Amino acid sequence: MRSRLLTMPAAIALAGLLLGASAAASGAAATELPAPAGSADPGAAPADPGTAPAVLSPQLEVLAATASAPSSPETAAALAVAAEGAGSLQVDEAERVSVTATFAAAPDAAQLAALAGLGEVAAVSPVLPRVTVWITPADLAALAAVPGVTSIATDLAPSVGASGAVLATAQAGSPSSGASAAAAPDASCRSIPVDVDPVLHSDEARARFGVDGTGVTVGVISDSFDTSAKPVTTAAQDVALGVLPGPGNPCGFTEPVVVLNDAAGGTDEGRAMAQLLHGVAPGARILFSTAEPSVSGFAASIVQLTDAGADVIVDDVNYTTVEPMYQSGELGLAIDYATEHGVLYISAADNYNEYGWVGNPSAGHAIGGWAADAFVPMACPEAVVVAAAPVAVDCHNFGSAAEPDATNGILAENNGRGEFSMVLNWAEPVNGVTARIRPGLVTAAGAFEVLGQQPDSTIPSAAFSGALPAAGLYGVVVVRELTDRAAITPGFKFVFTEDESGTVQGLEHYISGEGVTVGPNIFGHTADENVLSIGAADYRTPTIAEGFSSVGPVKHLFGAVQTDGSPSLPLPEPATRAKPDLTSLDAAQTSFFAAPAGPDGAYRFSGTSAASPNAAGVAALALQHSPQSSADEVKAALKGTTSAMTNPYLNLTAADVHGTGLLDALAALEALPAAPVPAPTPAPAPAPVPAALAATGVETVQAVQLAVTATSVTALGSLALLAGVLGLRRHRRRVSSGI
Known part of the structure; x- marks a missing residue:
């Protein structure tokens, strides 16, 4: 095309x-x-x-x-x-x-x-x-x-x-x-x-x-x-x-x-x-x-x-x-x-990579990203419902139909700089956004911590950054707004982006399976x-x-x-x-x-x-x-x-x-392949010495010097031409695919 x-x-x-x-x-x-x-x-x-x-x-x-x-x-x-x-x-x-x-x-x-x-x-x-x-x-x-x-x-x-x-x-x-x-x-x-x-x-x-x-x-x-x-x-x-x-x-x-x-x-x-x-x-x-x-x-x-x-x-x-x-x-x-x-x-x-630490069930697994092929709705924790009010919301089910779970637990470490960040995208194209899905974090007891914002309305992305109050257990939530916008259930992917391995040391739902991929970030x-x-x-x-x-x-x-x-x-x-x-x-x-x-x-x-x-x-x-x-x-x-x-x-x-x-x-x-070696340029035949000048040694030497100079100029010209060809080749290598 x-x-x-x-x-x-x-x-x-x-x-x-x-x-x-x-x-x-x-x-x-x-x-x-x-x-x-x-x-x-x-x-x-x-x-x-x-x-x-x-x-x-x-x-x-x-x-x-x-x-x-x-x-x-x-x-x-x-x-x-x-x-x-x-x-x-x-x-x-x-x-x-x-x-x-x-x-x-x-x-x-x-x-x-x-x-x-x-x-x-x-x-x-x-x-x-x-x-x-x-x-x-x-x-x-x-x-x-x-x-x-x-x-x-x-x-x-x-x-x-x-x-x-x-x-x-x-x-x-x-x-x-x-x-x-x-x-x-x-x-x-x-x-x-x-x-x-x-x-x-x-x-x-x-x-x-x-x-x-x-x-x-x-x-x-x-x-x-x-x-x-x-x-x-x-x-x-x-x-x-x-x-x-x-x-x-x-x-x-x-x-x-x-x-x-x-x-x-x-x-x-x-x-x-x-x-x-x-x-x-x-x-x-x-x-x-x-x-x-x-x-x-x-x-x-x-x-x-x-x-x-x-x-x-x-x-x-x-x-x-x-x-x-x-x-x-x-x-x-x-x-x-x-x-x-x-x-x-x-x-x-x-x-952005994170991995499960030794002693945690997710040990040996990369856990810096988490993706689902579809949003699976269920009720949100009460603290999230209150925080999102007056907008009605539901949450993704990280568990199963038999054992639903609105949070994906993480073991998080305060890394000394107090940083924690997360970004989520859902599967809609840029300029075609009809849903609004936001990542969030709640405490292990279910209390509200933070709910992400959408920086650009044209891009299906929401994020949050902040300081963890302390090391410990938290729960990631993925929250869908229920408004007059389309109530679709797109796939989504979130990544922990605090840029420091070791902040997230364990993840509750760390096994990839049907419709779920864990790790890529x-x-x-x-x-x-x-x-x-x-x-x-x-x-x-x-x-x-x-x-x-x-x-x-x-x-x-x-x-x-x-x-x-x-x-x-x-x-x-x-x-x-x-x-x-x-x-x-x-x-x-x-x-x-x-x-x-x-x-x-x-x-x-x-x-x-x-x-x-x-x-x-x-x-x-x-x-x-x-x-x-x-x-x-x-x-x-x-x-x-x-x-x-x-x-x-x-x-x-x-x-x-x-x-x-x-x-x-x-x-x-x-x-x-190495750069091609240019073929040597044959030296031109020396110019004949005029008979009138051959009678004196000085003029003959000067004539020979002139002939040698002419040969050198010819060789330099060949090198200049070669440099030009190589330069043109480099230029063409850079532009030929676009013209």
């Missing part, structure tokens, strides 16, 4: 004025992006969405009615969001919040100007008619009244693929703690060794094939690069330490990281990712762009990095509350654009077919995946999100795929991320967001070694040459725990 195109000329034109020249460049280059193959026919009538939702999402309706400041703990509690970090309301110093407005069609200049008059336009999606705005809650009603706006969603802070413990220490860093990291480089010209080299065999690959990533451009997407309020080191110091490229790099890699867009006040996780990438592929050119403050901003960064020449893009971000579980979403459209331009797209698989864009999803293993224990590394499989029920706003059609058959695709290594040293916890005093970066840039570095080596190979061919080589690992879980296949196995750089390059 031919791709449909979304054009946004007016939006792009005004975006250039609102967002600056860099945003305009990315938008202008992305005025026509293809919809994914297999999507609904553009002429098909939209499915009946039932009662049209209000313009403001349920969560924003609560925010608009809340008297407390957006940044207050009271507001976080009212919205059932985290007080800070992943899953929190994004609030700036002026107490403005980040929200995304969806339009019925691509917004024109007047509509964008209206948004700019109410707040600050932060991002214009290059693939959907969506615009992100910083706005005060008092102006939400006026935003909802802008002509053409169909819905407004909350932009909760995303999750990144660093382990929760790493983030806690990174955010608590201080300038004084960087003293040891700023020591002079050692004789190897790097202050920090590349810990993963011996295990990934990337050092052997560089030596045997004479590659270091030169000629390959890698784009990195994360929270921020060099804007931390409490930096341990700065980017300039990292260059001097030899762990980032740039002028003054002691190893001679002087081309600096190009920062296209950065976010204020992040953890600089993108810089830590760049350090790991540079260690494996020191010659690669590195670009960075932030994923914040919204999915639309993330999509814009993907397109901008693609248009800036990235051969590989790697990210470690998941907008957990609004990335769909049952289909490819907005980010998938941007990734399709990248892959159709020849980009090899790599993403961290996330850190990979979702969002890293689950897409075009993405190389990366799991994590500690480089010191590389044969077993990290306990937090998210697991599959993934099941999609609908075609990708539609650019015209219509609901996607169901797939003829569910698309189930193993994820992650392979496993790479984490826990390697950086100059600042995160604070030392072990006796060696090293800053070690753990999480799938550390494993993914190491994989991107190997991909850069492979592309330099085999420039004629396509991204798909390199991806196949990376997946097809992995080494075996151990699966510790009783309820999952090995492929769904660690993909094809542990990445092996040397084996991957051995499996790829």
